[in-house]
Amino acid sequence: MNEGDTMMGEVFGRVVESKDPNTKVGDLGLARPGWVTHAVVPGSSILKVPALPEGVPQSLALGTLGMPGLTAYFGILEVCEIKPTDTVYVNAAAGAVGSVVGQIAKLKGCRVIGAAGTEEKVKYLKSELGFDEAYNYKTVTPDKLKDELKKIAPDGIDVFFENVGGEASSVIYSHMNKDGRVAICGAISNYNSPGNSKPKEQPPPPHPPALGRVGQWEVPVIRIQGFLVTNFYAKRDPALKEMAGWVKEGKLKYREHVHKGFESMYDAFMALFTGKNTGKVVINI
Ligand SMILES: NC(=O)c1ccc[n+]([C@@H]2O[C@H](COP(=O)([O-])OP(=O)(O)OC[C@H]3O[C@@H](n4cnc5c(N)ncnc54)[C@H](OP(=O)(O)O)[C@@H]3O)[C@@H](O)[C@H]2O)c1
Known part of the structure; x- marks a missing residue:
């Protein structure tokens, strides 16, 4: 990366406006616009998330089920x-x-x-x-x-x-x-x-x-x-299905390290290098 670039990162978000006939307002999905609160992305670049087991936080689509x-x-x-x-x-x-x-x-x-x-x-x-x-x-x-x-x-x-x-x-x-x-x-x-x-x-x-x-x-x-x-993403859906089953049955446990607010992004990222997190680091903006 070069100085001034938007820092890379994966986002789980909701569509708030759409000009793409295949993408509806309210759709949820994963995209990689980096560290931003809002982004304009092609509808085709939004990765749909298979239904998560009941009671599982949607942010798991960024971690154990992502x-x-x-x-x-x-x-x-x-x-x-x-x-x-x-x-x-x-x-x-x-x-x-x-x-x-x-x-x-x-x-x-x-x-x-x-x-x-x-x-x-x-x-x-x-x-x-x-x-x-x-x-x-x-x-x-x-x-x-x-x-x-x-x-x-x-x-x-x-x-x-x-x-x-x-x-x-x-x-x-x-x-x-x-x-x-x-x-x-x-x-x-x-x-x-x-x-x-x-x-x-x-x-x-x-x-x-x-x-x-x-x-x-x-x-x-x-x-x-x-x-x-990403080399294995052709097999992503069946893999996620199997893992979601394990989560539902309590065989695959998870922890998330959740930070609140967009401003916490930098500290949350740097904490990866000092091991402050257990499980996936997630920033809830
Ligand atoms: N190949 C791929 O496609 C792919 C995809 C995703 C991630 N990765 C790689 O997978 C690894 C884990 O990523 P993650 O997202 O799951 O991160 P993570 O394990 O949730 O967080 C990083 C952890 O690394 C440990 N750590 C940090 N600095 C260390 C050091 N100097 N020596 C030993 N341990 C250190 C810390 O735990 P402690 O408290 O235990 O030190 C920290 O909590 C990373 O190397 C990442 O780049 C690869």
């Missing part, structure tokens, strides 16, 4: 191709994407480990979301992580859902099993670093121990794949 939820769904099911025997590790685990990743993995029978930045979030992951293990990465720092993983993931990690990046991730790679899968979803620890437009040279992750032999060559046999949720 882009972050779909990121978790496609990332864990299609990119990581989880199996019930997998041990799954996810970081930023109490956030909008991570909390759904862990719950879907649990629904599919996996053992789930999460990392988050406060004791309260660790408790939330274990007691409310059903994670098998969780730890506070601010106290279990990368130098201590290896020993911690021996305790909480004694059989190694099969699936790594990467939201954060940085030093701790190298330790996770070194604890992965043969045939492991890594979904590179994001790298939030780097987004707000000064000068991140020019990425800092980072030491390469240690060579993963999960190796297979091909002739004289040793090759890692974990699969590492980056992905964008």
